[in-house]
Amino acid sequence: MIESPLKLHFNDIHKRFGKRHVLIGANIQLSGGACTVLTGPNGVGKTTLLRIMAGLEKPDRGSIDMGLGATRWRRCYAALRTRILYLHQHPYLFDGSVSSNLAYAISDKHNRCLCQQRIKEALKWAGLTAIAENHAKTVSGGERQRVALARAWLREPRALLLDEPTANLDPEARTRTLELLFRLKESGIALLIASHDPHHFASLADKHLQLTQGILAEELSDNTNVTPFRRAHS
Amino acid sequence: MIYIPCSSAHKIMHLTLHKREIQALLISLLAMFTLPAAADGNNTTNPLIRLATTTSTENSGLLNHLLPVFQSATGYRVHVIAVGTGKALRMGQDGDVDVVLVHAPQAEAGFVDAGYGDHRHAVMYNDFVVVGPGNDPANIKTADNITAAMGKIATMQSLFISRGDDSGTHKKEKLLWKTAGIKPDNGWHKEAGQGMGKVLQIAAELDAYTLTDRGTWLAYRDKSTLTILFEGDEALHNPYGIIAVSTTRYADINHTGALALVKWITSGEAQQLIGDYRIGKTRLFTPSANSDRVATLDDISDNHQ
Amino acid sequence: METLGNATSNALFLLISGDAELWKIVAISFQVSITAILIATPPALLTAFVLAYGKFPGRRVLISLFSTLLSIPAVVIGLTLYLLLSRQGPLGEWRLLFTQTAMILGQIALSFPILVAMGHSALQSADRRAWETALTLGANPLHAVATVMWEVRFGLLAALLAAFGRIVAEVGASMMLGGNILNYTRNIPTAIALETSKGDFSQGIALGIVLLALSFTLNALFYHLRGGGQPA
Numbered sequence: 001m002i003e004s005p006l007k008l009h010f011n012d013i014h015k016r017f018g019k020r021h022v023l024i025g026a027n028i029q030l031s032g033g034a035c036t037v038l039t040g041p042n043g044v045g046k047t048t049l050l051r052i053m054a055g056l057e058k059p060d061r062g063s064i065d066m067g068l069g070a071t072r073w074r075r076c077y078a079a080l081r082t083r084i085l086y087l088h089q090h091p092y093l094f095d096g097s098v099s100s101n102l103a104y105a106i107s108d109k110h111n112r113c114l115c116q117q118r119i120k121e122a123l124k125w126a127g128l129t130a131i132a133e134n135h136a137k138t139v140s141g142g143e144r145q146r147v148a149l150a151r152a153w154l155r156e157p158r159a160l161l162l163d164e165p166t167a168n169l170d171p172e173a174r175t176r177t178l179e180l181l182f183r184l185k186e187s188g189i190a191l192l193i194a195s196h197d198p199h200h201f202a203s204l205a206d207k208h209l210q211l212t213q214g215i216l217a218e219e220l221s222d223n224t225n226v227t228p229f230r231r232a233h234s
Numbered sequence: 235m236i237y238i239p240c241s242s243a244h245k246i247m248h249l250t251l252h253k254r255e256i257q258a259l260l261i262s263l264l265a266m267f268t269l270p271a272a273a274d275g276n277n278t279t280n281p282l283i284r285l286a287t288t289t290s291t292e293n294s295g296l297l298n299h300l301l302p303v304f305q306s307a308t309g310y311r312v313h314v315i316a317v318g319t320g321k322a323l324r325m326g327q328d329g330d331v332d333v334v335l336v337h338a339p340q341a342e343a344g345f346v347d348a349g350y351g352d353h354r355h356a357v358m359y360n361d362f363v364v365v366g367p368g369n370d371p372a373n374i375k376t377a378d379n380i381t382a383a384m385g386k387i388a389t390m391q392s393l394f395i396s397r398g399d400d401s402g403t404h405k406k407e408k409l410l411w412k413t414a415g416i417k418p419d420n421g422w423h424k425e426a427g428q429g430m431g432k433v434l435q436i437a438a439e440l441d442a443y444t445l446t447d448r449g450t451w452l453a454y455r456d457k458s459t460l461t462i463l464f465e466g467d468e469a470l471h472n473p474y475g476i477i478a479v480s481t482t483r484y485a486d487i488n489h490t491g492a493l494a495l496v497k498w499i500t501s502g503e504a505q506q507l508i509g510d511y512r513i514g515k516t517r518l519f520t521p522s523a524n525s526d527r528v529a530t531l532d533d534i535s536d537n538h539q
Numbered sequence: 540m541e542t543l544g545n546a547t548s549n550a551l552f553l554l555i556s557g558d559a560e561l562w563k564i565v566a567i568s569f570q571v572s573i574t575a576i577l578i579a580t581p582p583a584l585l586t587a588f589v590l591a592y593g594k595f596p597g598r599r600v601l602i603s604l605f606s607t608l609l610s611i612p613a614v615v616i617g618l619t620l621y622l623l624l625s626r627q628g629p630l631g632e633w634r635l636l637f638t639q640t641a642m643i644l645g646q647i648a649l650s651f652p653i654l655v656a657m658g659h660s661a662l663q664s665a666d667r668r669a670w671e672t673a674l675t676l677g678a679n680p681l682h683a684v685a686t687v688m689w690e691v692r693f694g695l696l697a698a699l700l701a702a703f704g705r706i707v708a709e710v711g712a713s714m715m716l717g718g719n720i721l722n723y724t725r726n727i728p729t730a731i732a733l734e735t736s737k738g739d740f741s742q743g744i745a746l747g748i749v750l751l752a753l754s755f756t757l758n759a760l761f762y763h764l765r766g767g768g769q770p771a
Binding site: 293329484 | 625626627631634636637718719720721723724735736737738
């Protein structure tokens with residue numbers, strides 16, 4: 001990567017829905033080539049945090065430091081969208097073939113040849129060559145996850161936020177997904193994986209965070225001592 | 235940038251629109267609405283004349299016979315809006331048209347007196363006739379004059395279809411009832427609110443009487459089951475006049491074009507064309523621009539029998 | 540009186556023989572209605588999108604307003620525009636009454652609520668992840684809007700066809716605003732009204748056949764497109 005490794009800090013993020021406080025002063029950072037696993041019970045707000053970080057949902061309060069000083073979310077959400085890619089729990093594939101879904105991620109479509117070449121590479125990268133022309137709405141759950149990852153790979157984001165990427169996948173599909181995630185991490189992309197079952201990502205994770213009742217805290221690897229994860233970067 | 239926060243029940247998204255995009259959109263919308271107006275605004279060389287006229291002149295085919303000649307001779311284009319006389323005069327009064335060709339002498343005089351038009355020019359005439367079912371239930375065939383005929387219809391309470399649209403024919407009909415001292419009753423007197431052709435069809439379907447101008451009648455005669463039951467009274471005279479809308483109220487009206495049409499339609503050439511216009515062997519209108527005399531019944535009978 | 544069979548065979552003859560006046564009327568109909576749809580569709584679909592995806596005060600009121608506008612009779616729209624565009628009206632200076640532009644304005648006003656209401660329900664049925672996926676894959680908002688619209692294109696096409704079907708067959712507003720001027724503002728429905736009033740049923744029937752064929756073709760096209768675009 002030509003750019004310096006990503007350092008992205010989200011500070012004091014607050015969000016509530018009605019009277020329910022989903023996030024209370026959450027601090028989290030993303031760094032290139034590192035993988036963070038975010039755990040917590042279902043419905044606790046992991047998805048909300050990911051969506052705020054991806055620039056898709058507005059927090060009630062909070063600042064974001066993209067390396068040029070702290071800014072408010074509404075000033076930088078567009079920048080977040082260009083750098084960070086969010087994958088839904090069930091990734092959405094557009095109406096069309098697998099290839100056309102991959103083409104969507106290529107921003108510079110002027111060079112048709114190069115475009116085709118890159119799609120080919122992505123198909124190969126994710127082992128999708130055989131189903132390149134299949135209709136996207138007909139592929140299996142595991143294939144859909146890999147199409148979404150291949151699309152992310154083509155997009156070359158600085159960070160990739162994944163929502164329960166292995167939920168509802170059979171063991172074989174899970175292994176293949178993990179393998180792709182490893183390769184994405186190696187290429188220098190920051191990974192943040194939200195999962196209620198963190199054990200699947202033990203070999204991938206550099207850090208574990210836990211979200212409970214609005215409080216985001218670091219979970220040490222021995223799983224016994226939980227300390228608040230506050231302003232770790234400062 | 236402005237942005238519109240968006241949300242479903244518990245998800246918020248942001249739709250952003252660039253200011254420039256919005257501006258471009260507004261400008262193109264404005265352009266769309268104002269350009270045609272700007273194009274129409276230039277009146278010095280406006281080739282477009284708007285003529286409001288009665289359904290009788292259009293439905294009888296007369297204007298289709300006349301206007302192409304005028305258009306190719308002068309380069310003007312005439313847009314014909316065919317409505318009842320009342321509506322046509324109203325359009326002239328509102329400045330929505332440049333010239334009116336109608337048949338209601340009293341209303342026309344009022345129009346000129348009020349300053350909406352400068353001068354009424356006689357163009358042509360025909361006459362009104364009363365048509366009805368062949369068996370003539372009110373027996374108006376034997377009436378001495380139109381007042382008596384109308385009285386018989388009212389006495390017999392025979393169904394009568396009225397235009398009911400404030401057209402020249404309707405004005406005439408109301409005058410006839412008034413002259414006969416009759417206040418039409420809703421039971422047998424039905425107002426259709428439609429053009430002459432439609433009213434002739436309604437009357438045919440319902441076996442009813444109606445008053446029609448002879449031109450329209452001749453155009454519909456072959457398609458109708460009705461027959462002429464009363465004609466020839468001097469009170470049924472039906473003169474047509476043309477009035478250019480005055481520029482005093484609407485300075486940008488196409489007055490030049492309107493005057494050109496008035497001048498042409500009262501010229502010898504157009505009067506000849508009007509006199510020559512026939513359906514089958516029957517002449518529909520008698521030109522009258524060059525004579526101020528009131529048409530006699532002989533003229534009408536000569537022309538139509 | 541010509542019989543129905545007679546009139547119909549004359550109508551077919553008019554159609555087949557390529558009667559110039561008849562086809563001129565058809566051409567005017569298409570020209571006016573297609574222009575109206577082309578102008579109305581982009582803002583209407585954007586409005587529909589904002590109503591489906593936006594959150595702002597009065598959104599629900601606006602949605603029910605557009606549903607109500609659906610049932611406004613064409614003649615009321617015609618009358619309103621007539622009063623606005625007449626020389627006596629506030630927009631009289633534009634001199635638009637009895638022009639094709641006036642008819643186009645009337646048809647825009649007629650089609651807009653249909654496009655918004657049907658477009659709104661089509662867009663509402665779209666998967667919200669489509670919008671977010673487009674954004675997170677780097678699409679700018681307009682591109683993302685286009686992406687979501689493409690995902691529900693059949694619903695939007697149905698809205699377009701319904702709107703076109705309404706305005707191309709509508710007589711009241713066209714008659715009032717256009718004035719039924721031969722070779723200029725006489726379209727299929729006003730011509731049918733006139734020919735019927737003149738008792739010339741053949742031309743009325745011929746034009747009716749054109750309208751029927753049109754709606755049949757549009758529907759067939761729509762089903763063909765949908766069949767080809769979606770997996771079994």
